[in-house]
Amino acid sequence: MTFTVAIVGRPNVGKSTLFNRLVGKRLALVDDQPGVTRDRREGDAYLFDCRFRIIDTAGLEEAFDGSLEARMRRQTERAVEESDLVIMVIDARVGVMPIDEHFAKYLRRGKTPIALMANKCEGKVGEEGLMEAYSLGLGEPIPFSAEHGLGSSDLYDVIKEHMTRAVEEKASSDVFEKSEPIKPAPAMAAKAAEAKAAEESDSEDDEYPEDEFEGFEDDGEGRGPLQLAIVGRPNVGKSTLINKLIDEDRLLTGPEAGITRDAIAIEWEYRGKPLKLVDTAGLRRRSKIEDKVEKLSASDTIRALKYAQVVALVLDADGVLEKQDLTIARTVIDEGRALVIVVNKWDTCKDKDAVMQRVKDRLQTSLPQVKGIPVVTISALKGHKLNKMLDTVFDIYDVWNIRLPTAGLNRWLAELIERHPPPAPGGRRIKLKYITQARTRPPTFAISCSLPEDLPASYTRFLENNLRETFDMPGVPLRMHMKKGDNPYAGKKKRN
Known part of the structure; x- marks a missing residue:
């Protein structure tokens, strides 16, 4: 059983700061500007010996139309429904606001237990707001400072109490279910079995199987x-x-550009293979970024890119591989990540042949260092070819993890040198003696070379391209290092 805690409250009361403190990392963006958090973010939290799942939510807004604020409110409401405990946070320095009273009434109407927290209680400034918090009718408030961690023991007592109660209720419920099993009538049982078999048969024929996705563990290979x-x-x-992949409105979407701010990681599974999907904020040119929060979002996206293994670069079919797209692609390759080009909104594209030719031409001229980058066309809105995209992602991931035998590599090197020997700049012959794969992810190779500083970069690129073609490694960046071999006679005294 996973105990889940949701943090709610009006904008700018310190919810994300509290989230970061409980997960022990700076995952959520924090700024003085209200409304920085939009999507709900989940993380594994700990407080002394308590381990639980925590959800950071957007500020509760009193909006009920189709606006962005209303969509954020619905995400928060969903987090409250899925949680075992809700921590409502107020700003003790400001005191109780009318919107705090409004949402306290909303939370009281629900079934989820509520704990009230008066944040920013460090010093005497928050004492008055702490006393006002009693008027919300949510019990005794927890005096806390998310910035400095003051009041952690009080918060621990509250979480531990609710966690123990939830475990006891779960245990008693299981005992009751086991002691009084409900058996359907034979005819009903037969119909249920037929319905279940038909459902399983249908799910096998579906283009996108709707499995019940659970958490994932290590795949056994570290x-x-x-x-x-x-x-x-x-x-x-x-x-x-x-959202289409996981078949859930998990992330905020809409016509407004730049809705996503945080890099949100979602645990998922595709055909028995564990995945961590990371949604990121859109990247614009640095010269166009002036807002502080957008700068933080861009930095968070770059951080997510560096920690990823495969990166899906999503393009709009109406404007594929523009200058900013190529900048992002080069960053992915420079970081040694595997890259998949995903052309979205393909169903609205009018001249498909011309768009695909443009993609191939731009890749060939602007990214010649990585040949064979896979390109997949999809429609995220309609769910077209999403399974093909994921199959491509796993295929290139396998290439990114490839391990080549040393014997095969050295046979390849010997044959290649015999046909195309390295140049001899200044009349000095360069010897390539030995090659081995130093590591994977990305594939990295080391060649023992007599004069590595004199070997032209063009010959190194020739080696990389031939290695990629010979061993079928398209679309992933390769690393090739020339290492000067040790002189076996160095340091030995000359005999008379």
Whole structure:
């Protein structure tokens, strides 16, 4: 049983600061500007010996239309429904606001237990607000300072109490279910079995199986789940793509550009293979970024890209591989990540042949260092070819993890040198003696070379391209290092 705690409250009361303190990392963006958090973010939290799941939510707004604020409110309401405990946070320095009273009434109407926290209680400034918090009718408030961690023991007592109560209720419920099993009538049982068999048969024929996805563990090889970062310019459909994959309105979407701010990681599974999907904020040119929060979002996206294993660069079919797209692609390759080009909104594209030719031409001219980058066309809104995209992601992930035998590599090197020997700048012959794969992810090779400083970069690129073609490693960055071999006679005295 996973105990889940949701943090709610009006904007700018310190919810994200509290989230970061409980997870022990700076995952959520924090700024003095209200409304920084939009999507709900989940993380594994700990407080002394308590381990639980925590959800950071957007500020509760009194909006009930189709606006962005209303969509944020619905995400918060969903987090409250899914939680075992809700921590409502107020700003003790400001005191109780009318909107705090409004949402305290809303929370009281629900079934989820509530704990009231008066944040920013360090010093005497928050004492008056702490006393006002009693008027909300949510019990005794917890005096706390998310910035400094003051009041952690009081918060621990509250969480521990509710966690123990939830475990006891779960245990008694299981005992009751086991002691009084309900058996359906034979005819009903037969119909239920037929319905279940038909449902399983239908799910096997579905293009996108709707399995019940659970948490994931390490795959047994020490690598864990595949981390897939979804990146691209603003408003190309990144969040819509993830929502369609997991078949849930988990992330905020809409016509407004730049809705996503935090890099949100979602645990998922595709055909028995564990995944961690990371939705990121859209990346614009640095020269166009002036807002402080957008700068923080861009930094968070770059951080997510660096920690990913495969990166899906989502493009708009109406404007593929523009200058900013190529900048993002080069960053992915420079970081040694595997790259998949995903052309979204393909169903609205009028001249498909011309768009695909443009993609191939731009990749060939602007990214010649990595040949064979896979390109997949999809429609995130309609769910077209999403399974093909994920199959491509896992295929290139396998290439990114490839391990080549040393004997085969040295046979390849010997044959290649015989046909195309390295140049001899200044009349000095360069010897390539030995090659080995130093590591994977990305594939990295070391060649023992007599004069590595004199070997032209063009010959190194020739080696990389031939190695990629010979061993079938398209689309992933390769690293090739020339290492000068040790002189076996160095340091030995000359005999008379």
